[in-house]
Amino acid sequence: MRVPPPDFRNPGMLVRTLLLIHLLVLLTVAVxxxxxxxxVGGSVEMAGIVEWPLMLCLTVLYALAPWLRRYSFRCVAICxxxxxxVSLLLCFPWLVRLSEPQSPxxxxxxxxxxxxxxxAYLHWRMSAAAPAIAEARMLALNARIRPHFFFNSLxxxxxxxxxxxxxxxQALESLADLFRALMQENRELVTLQQEIDVANRYLDLERLRLGERLRMDWDLRHCPLDALVPPLMLQPLIENAVYHGVEPLAEPGEIHVRIAQRGRDLHIRVVNPLGGEIKHLSGNRMALANIRERLGLFFDLEAHMENGPRDGCYEVHIRLPLKKEEK
Structure with missing residues (x-):
């Protein structure tokens, strides 16, 4: 399995690299x-020396990250x-002034x-994460459609x-399109437009059953439709909103979906009524935990999800880095 090159603009990647280097400092001094x-004294002194070339190296890698993503892991590692x-050689004339003279x-x-x-550690971690991503995608596929939805639609x-x-x-065509999307391998990120299309196929089927009780409010005014997101992420959020928010209501219920770009981040909010059934909140946990896990596997610390009751409604807020296909 091909291991992708590390993303040196990922905060999790940078934090792990910093911690690993400083752990090596502690072990080196301990010998x-x-x-x-x-x-303790030797560790502080050596850390102070290592810090300068380390930060210079990570800063350059951060700047070169978009260019490095085009090459294999081996090429990036050599680089x-x-x-x-090179960072050490550039900083060494100043570092010798901070400690006793030592051999370059x-x-x-x-x-x-x-x-x-x-x-080597980053390669091992990304190799270990690759099967986990594949397994998470399969779990997402198997749990994507609740059995009751299929029978209710028929x-x-x-x-x-x-x-x-x-x-x-038209309903059967929507059902076929929806299952076609669900049965795809979904190995890579997909565009937000594709996710919205899948969600609309699902909503077409639910409207057949719920009729005017199901109302949708899409706010896509500041939405970059070519942004890349994990596959099959939006549809389960809306399915949860329908099942736990709209379906228990006797009167019509409205689901609000707002997707907008803020700086270099993409924000997705799905808000639905509580439906007067607080006990239904526990039913959200499995699907939301699956989405949270996949966000972590795809984006590490760059992605964040919050969910819970707010102002009489139930809200799910996802923040993830804005990524687009390279042209």
């Missing part, structure tokens, strides 16, 4: 320390190791070893097939 005091050595060769070897271990089609055959035909 030659005789007691706790010398170990990162070379860049670490010794620092060069340590830097090469530390950078190699860091890249019963609704049977209910109108004689009185309104054209509407029944």
């Amino acid at each position: 030659g320390s005789e007691d706790l005091v010398s170990w 990162a190791i070379v860049l670490a050595e 060769l010794r620092w060069s070897l340590w830097t090469c070893a530390a950078a190699s271990l860091a890249m 019963n609704a089609v049977l209910g109108v097939i004689r009185t309104d055959p054209r509407r029944a035909e």
